[in-house]
Amino acid sequence: xxxxxxxxxxxxxxxxxxxxxxxxxxxxxxxxxxxxxxxxxxxxxxxxxxxxxxxxxxxxxxxxxxxxxxxxxxxxxxxxxxxxxxxxxxxxxxxxxxxxxxxxxxxxxxxxxxxxxxxxxxxxxxxxxxxxxxxxxxxx
Numbered sequence: 001x002x003x004x005x006x007x008x009x010x011x012x013x014x015x016x017x018x019x020x021x022x023x024x025x026x027x028x029x030x031x032x033x034x035x036x037x038x039x040x041x042x043x044x045x046x047x048x049x050x051x052x053x054x055x056x057x058x059x060x061x062x063x064x065x066x067x068x069x070x071x072x073x074x075x076x077x078x079x080x081x082x083x084x085x086x087x088x089x090x091x092x093x094x095x096x097x098x099x100x101x102x103x104x105x106x107x108x109x110x111x112x113x114x115x116x117x118x119x120x121x122x123x124x125x126x127x128x129x130x131x132x133x134x135x136x137x138x139x140x
Contacts, residue, residue, distance in 0.1 A: 005055050010108045014048035014070070017101050021077070024094045025084075033089055040080045046073040047105070054112075060119040067116065071109045078102050 005011055021044035029037040047070050054066030081098055084090045090098075 005052055008055060010105065011048060011051045013105055014051050018044040018048050021098060024090060028089055036084060036089060040084060043073055043077045043080055047077060060116045064113060064116040067109055067112050074102055074105055
């Protein structure tokens with residue numbers, strides 16, 4: 001892992017959120033709800049993993065795909081936590097904290113996606129503006 005990734009705030013926040021979710025789920029896990037706890041922990045880990053994967057991609061289109069997966073995982077995490085809260089598997093205080101932090105990460109991911117969309121659009125416009133080699137027509 002490069003130091004550049006470790007310096008990325010969105011990755012730091014996603015790793016911190018994932019760690020806290022895992023810690024809370026382990027503290028409140030019961031044998032009969034282990035499947036739910038494991039699913040939530042797996043999803044919490046996926047957010048940071050997809051962000052790291054996006055950081056490692058070469059093109060804006062590839063990066064966008066990974067960041068979209070991170071956003072989907074974040075939305076899935078929010079839903080899973082909401083169900084766990086309704087089932088009283090997660091205490092109210094950590095749940096409220098997780099929701100607030102998740103919303104902040106969603107805003108950050110949204111910003112990344114807007115930035116990447118602009119890069120993709122600019123690249124596509126530049127490709128359309130410059131003719132490709134061999135595409136010039138020779139008059140007959």
